[in-house]
Amino acid sequence: MPETDCIMCRGAEADGELDRTEIWQDAHWRLTFSLSSEVLGFSYLEPKRHISHIHALDGDEAKTFGPALARSTKALKEATGAEVVYVYIFGDGVPHLHLHLAPHRAGDALNDQMIKGEIVEEKLPNGMTRFYSPEFPALPREDLQETAERVKGLLNP
Ligand SMILES: [Zn+2]
Numbered sequence: 563m564p565e566t567d568c569i570m571c572r573g574a575e576a577d578g579e580l581d582r583t584e585i586w587q588d589a590h591w592r593l594t595f596s597l598s599s600e601v602l603g604f605s606y607l608e609p610k611r612h613i614s615h616i617h618a619l620d621g622d623e624a625k626t627f628g629p630a631l632a633r634s635t636k637a638l639k640e641a642t643g644a645e646v647v648y649v650y651i652f653g654d655g656v657p658h659l660h661l662h663l664a665p666h667r668a669g670d671a672l673n674d675q676m677i678k679g680e681i682v683e684e685k686l687p688n689g690m691t692r693f694y695s696p697e698f699p700a701l702p703r704e705d706l707q708e709t710a711e712r713v714k715g716l717l718n719p
Pocket of ligand 1: 569611657658
């Protein structure tokens with residue numbers, strides 16, 4: 563997608579069309595607040611430069627990503643009284659990196675599950691809870707181990 567066709571590259575000019583308002587920016591990032599949401603404080607953090615996806619994050623935006631995310635989520639949590647702020651990055655919609663920041667409060671509209679289907683909770687001996695869907699059973703262990711090794715190789719050449 564050429565950047566000229568990218569709605570997020572239009573910055574503040576597109577905020578009206580996207581029904582959101584800018585609440586913070588710095589040299590590399592913009593934080594906008596949705597004005598049509600079922601979730602109080604639902605916001606978007608995105609780089610000003612056209613970076614298509616999280617896997618393409620590099621340069622100054624990669625260096626400043628953590629501080630921008632920490633600063634944004636802290637303010638959203640405080641302003642909304644949320645218990646936590648969920649952070650979602652999808653990437654299969656608009657191909658300009660954008661993080662969905664969703665302050666979560668008990669009883670709100672947010673889904674706290676990462677997988678589809680009926681969710682089963684299993685208490686593990688270590689006290690943690692495993693959530694899984696019988697519709698999507700665990701993949702073969704050897705496939706998981708093989709891919710883990712491939713990623714390990716890429717990260718530790
Ligand atoms: Zn863009």
